Amino acid sequence: MIAAGGIAAALSTAAGLLLAISSAISHDLIKTMINPKITEKGEMLAARISMGGAILLATYLGLNPPGFAAQTVALAFGIAGASLFPALMMGIFSKRMNSSGAVAGMLAGLICTLLYIFTYLGWFFIPDTNMLANTADNWIFGISPLSFGAVGAMINFAVAFAVSRVTAAPPQEIQDLVESVRYPKGAGMAIDH
Template sequence: PDMAGQVENYEEAALNPILYEDRPDWFRTWEETGLITHNDLNNDGRIQMYNNAADFSDRGWEGNELEVNNDILVLANPEIANLPGWVVGLIAAGGIAAALSTAAGLLLAISSAISHDLIKTMINPKISEKGEMLAARISMAGAILLATYLGLNPPGFAAQTVALAFGIAGASLFPALMMGIFSKRMNNKGAIAGMLTGLICTLLYIFTYLGWFFIPGTNMLANTPDNWILGISPLSFGAVGALINFAVAFVVSNATDAPPQEIQDLVESVRYPKGAGAAVDH
């Protein structure tokens, strides 16, 4: 309230918005990054921030004048609360450390999956260690470039991007892992068919509303609840993709040859580890 024309309550603050020249220091700091922008639509020198669905034309307001990037809220909160600078630095360092550790693990997994699991195991078993290392480095560089592009052109703010990532992973990997453990009838054909079907269906649904490969302006339908199929958001379609994956994997696995006996024995050993006795009632 103190910043909103020295008023005593928030109701008065809403009627008497803060002057742009009186904006607080944290506002000025983040404004320099372009993550907070103000557009004085009615040229009154004040900041009106509200849902554009509301109509305040009777007050001379012409719409929301303040845009705040959702991704800065965590980092900006300490400054908004006037906490000391070392707290802000600690939070920023924690965020960077978390991002770097996660990125490092994912890059190692991607490079080893492509160089060893895909190229050496399936495509070229005779590849040398030097060639395998080169393939790992190239795949890691490609992953970095893709991550950089998505970082510069994110499909949404951080929470939305994480939801998309988990949705895609759930629609492709989760059913194969679950059925591989709990069904001895699951084979490679069923796993591959299910993963491809679930992944493609999920990506098509996401790209339909968020743009092809998240490129702005390439979406075929507006990302609004009115256009969603059965009201399912693109962020939540991973669950549907997982169900499709389960169904396709089950049908294909049962329509094709059963996996070799050693694979079935492996599944059995995962479910019932050697030496494990019967459950004991306590």
């Protein structure tokens, strides 16, 4: 049952991505920019062909090199964890967080994470472009490049906190908005206990 749930989640995600790719190519690219007079039948054919092309490209990238899919997923989660997560959390739980702190933290976390990952896995995963061998002996504090997103998130938190403390506080209406998100109207007794 657990494996079936995982497979169903993967297939539904893949199906959604394939639909987005096919409609982006057939409707947004071909109908909007290349051939505005395309028929619905022609647009459907273009969508099916682009979906087949996307499946073939994904299959090729999954097989050559074999670790490409895992590395890409690790990169995506590392980037999200190092750039977006701290800004969202501090935006909700800190009334002092401002745009300067959020942007500086996001850039610091993103740049550190990308540099670390690409140093060991190659620039944009191109073979033989890594600066250091991807072995535990070369990793900083033994942290794998696929796990560096957590360190990037801590760097993001630290930079965002420091920059937001030395720059102007956000306007009062923004601070009130953050307070209303933290303690919504109607919570009443739940807040006190």
